[in-house]
Amino acid sequence: xxxxxxxxxxxxxxxxxxxxxxxxxxxxxxxxxxxxxxxxxxxxxxxxxxxxxxxxxxxxxxxxxxxxxxxxxxxxxxxxxxxxxxxxxxxxxxxxxxxxxxxxxxxxxxxxxxxxxxxxxxxxxxxxxxxxxxxxxxxxxxxxxxxxxxxxxxxxxxxxxxxxxxxxxxxxxxxxxxxxxxxxxxxxxxxxxxxxxxxxxxxxxxxxxxxxxxxxxxxxxxxxxxxxxxxxxxxxxxxxxxxxxxxxxxxxxxxxxxxxxxxxxxxxxxxxx
Amino acid sequence: xxxxxxxxxxxxxxxxxxxxxxxxxxxxxxxxxxxxxxxxxxxxxxxxxxxxxxxxxxxxxxxxxxxxxxxxxxxxxxxxxxxxxxxxxxxxxxxxxxxxxxxxxxxxxxxxxxxxxxxxxxxxxxxxxxxxxxxxxxxxxxxxxxxxxxxxxxxxxxxxxxxxxxxxxxxxxxxxxxxxxxxxxxxxxxxxxxxxxxxxxxxxxxxxxxxxxxxxxxxxxxxxxxxxxxxxxxxxxxxxxxxxxxxxxxxxxxxxxxxxxxxx
Numbered sequence: 068x069x070x071x072x073x074x075x076x077x078x079x080x081x082x083x084x085x086x087x088x089x090x091x092x093x094x095x096x097x098x099x100x101x102x103x104x105x106x107x108x109x110x111x112x113x114x115x116x117x118x119x120x121x122x123x124x125x126x127x128x129x130x131x132x133x134x135x136x137x138x139x140x141x142x143x144x145x146x147x148x149x150x151x152x153x154x155x156x157x158x159x160x161x162x163x164x165x166x167x168x169x170x171x172x173x174x175x176x177x178x179x180x181x182x183x184x185x186x187x188x189x190x191x192x193x194x195x196x197x198x199x200x201x202x203x204x205x206x207x208x209x210x211x212x213x214x215x216x217x218x219x220x221x222x223x224x225x226x227x228x229x230x231x232x233x234x235x236x237x238x239x240x241x242x243x244x245x246x247x248x249x250x251x252x253x254x255x256x257x258x259x260x261x262x263x264x265x266x267x268x269x270x271x272x273x274x275x276x277x278x279x280x281x282x283x284x285x286x287x288x289x290x291x292x293x294x295x296x297x298x299x300x301x302x303x304x305x306x307x308x309x310x311x312x313x314x315x316x317x318x319x320x321x322x323x324x325x326x327x328x329x330x331x332x333x334x335x336x337x338x339x340x
Numbered sequence: 341x342x343x344x345x346x347x348x349x350x351x352x353x354x355x356x357x358x359x360x361x362x363x364x365x366x367x368x369x370x371x372x373x374x375x376x377x378x379x380x381x382x383x384x385x386x387x388x389x390x391x392x393x394x395x396x397x398x399x400x401x402x403x404x405x406x407x408x409x410x411x412x413x414x415x416x417x418x419x420x421x422x423x424x425x426x427x428x429x430x431x432x433x434x435x436x437x438x439x440x441x442x443x444x445x446x447x448x449x450x451x452x453x454x455x456x457x458x459x460x461x462x463x464x465x466x467x468x469x470x471x472x473x474x475x476x477x478x479x480x481x482x483x484x485x486x487x488x489x490x491x492x493x494x495x496x497x498x499x500x501x502x503x504x505x506x507x508x509x510x511x512x513x514x515x516x517x518x519x520x521x522x523x524x525x526x527x528x529x530x531x532x533x534x535x536x537x538x539x540x541x542x543x544x545x546x547x548x549x550x551x552x553x554x555x556x557x558x559x560x561x562x563x564x565x566x567x568x569x570x571x572x573x574x575x576x577x578x579x580x581x582x583x584x585x586x587x588x589x590x591x592x593x594x595x596x597x598x599x600x601x602x603x604x
Binding site: 121123143147148150151153154155157158159161162163164174175178179220223227233 | 468469470472473475476477478479480484
């Protein structure tokens, strides 16, 4: 699942939150310049992959590499310098609630550059224009709709012209128009800026429209990978269940439990009769 | 036997948890201190946090200080009257305030007003992923958010304690001199003669500095270590107030034992 030319490589990853194993020998690579969607059921570790790439968590075993640099072995300063080439869109935007839209987008520029105020203003307006929200620059985050907040966060994430964009559930809670706008922005920004994009989502329709490649995670590893049309045509029962949204299949409806009879104590009642 | 084992195991586990928390908190505070150069480089961040922790606590400090002074004056006057030395009421009010009540009560109020607010702000920033967003923008939240909050609280505390004591003395003056009619000259001159700058005032200031460090450390740590849910943040705020209060009272005992015992 990893090609030598992949820009981002997660090799032999073992990762657990406490006792809960998330990944067991996960191998996955991401090609430069492509938009890759990571899909999978809740708890399959989609967001954890983004956290591994961002260096927010480290695997217990394995290597997360950006080119020839191992992200999970970076020291504090090296990690922070690597993060300057990243942009990340959080699920609900994670805007700074005490700053207005303009200041939110200006935040990374003010923190990471010594640009004069006039240049910061121009850059912020350009980024806001790119997401269609130049007119909302004076609003506070509390005054924005979910979709608008997500777009402001996207403008903030691309403020420093990253070479890798990570999106955590970019479509969650959005109406169909906002979903289409966000999907379109992911694609356009990737192609216009010549960057690499990785996003995790549950939204089959939106992601299949945007992604060059889709990775399906299940049971701690990659179960399927291919272009959206390859996955749509797949005969694998798990892929079919996920893509068609079927209630039962390889992923059972019921979580693992004791026998129903035992839980209801049917046997003891029968004996009493 | 099982009961004893269970009790021992609970005591052991609680001790391990406490030591673990203390260790994690120490590492966290060390990390914050080592990344504190930002408050010198960008003093505006510090000023904003001193406004948040200090200026916004002024009302509660001023009003409480005044009332504590009024009560001290009344109680002191009633007691001293029995011995015919009501002129010493100024000394009593001033010494009680600068040595004990000023630093201790203002630290307790500071923990409730500013400490809880600091914990809640950091906790909510964590819950809403603002701290993670900052990390991903290559901005270290220990430096950008926590360090200014810590130093803002730390520096505000002695100032608030001083204001508390000053307001208390004014309260004592108002009730004893203006209302009851104790001699104004006796009130001030006995106070001036009895309150020693090094022994009383400076020790009081040292206490408030120690309390400021304790409350600010607890507040920023609890916020940063909070479980990122509504309930988690609410528990963290409660822990800040309770732990700060206990820490202030315990530290006060230790400091008082070192500063004031055996000296007459």
